[in-house]
Amino acid sequence: MGDAYVWVADLDARPEEAAVLAGRVMDWLEHRGIVQGELTNCLPGDELGRPPGPHAARAVTENEVALGAACGVGMEIERRVYLCADLWTATCPACGATTEPADRGPDMWTRAWAPLLDDLYAWFGGTGPGSGVCVRCGERSGFSDWTIHPPVAVAHLGLVLWNWPLLAEPFLAELSAVLGGHRLVTARTTV
Known part of the structure; x- marks a missing residue:
């Protein structure tokens, strides 16, 4: 089985505010222990991301986030179309x-x-x-x-979690609140 990722697209983030919102989200994720603070080579390819933190399981529907070669979180601050392979x-x-x-x-x-x-x-x-x-x-x-x-979203801000389980509804509600009540769309896809 190949790699998979969960994406969360912020439907309401404007291009000019995406970088500030991304910083706010990553600070919040680190403070909650969902991700670690340092950037590492935990994403596929040459991209850097944040590896799962000690409380990563609080964000997902399963009891844990399985660590592997490509298991991390990245923010995308650009015009993107998020979709599933299905x-x-x-x-x-x-x-x-x-x-x-x-x-x-x-x-x-x-x-x-x-x-x-x-x-x-x-x-x-x-x-x-x-x-x-x-x-x-x-x-x-x-x-x-x-x-x-399955969901398709167009957004200027997205959170991508490589090889994580689906995200829990309470976590998504908190994430929306951190983003000022923005509407979020999420899905998981295998590559």
Whole structure:
């Protein structure tokens, strides 16, 4: 089995405040003992992150965070699209139309719904608005208004926890409070 990571996207963080909020989150995580204070080579590749702290289990749904070669926490302070590796469906908030996978191949629905994917890629590339157009009704809605499963989020601030279990709801509520009540979206994906 490969590496996996849990991501938490802050839907409300503005680009100009993302760095300050990231610092606040990391200070809070360290103070609570969820992560250690020093940056180490605990993330995949050459990135530095914070290894799990003595109280990391307080943040997750399981009793512990298993330590391994790539087991750490990093903050992402940039325009990102967070998603899972699984096939996802999106439902338009205006008309209720839903992307539907065809019976041939995991990406078949993208042919009909390519404009929504194009909007996501354009936002990620810095050239598009934070909204997607429905191919059925033509309405443009903010990405956070679409019902997407497994979750997809567009954000300027994200927390990434490599090889951690799912995060516990009480921890996510506290994290939201640290961020000023911001809306959070989270999921776990395997790479």
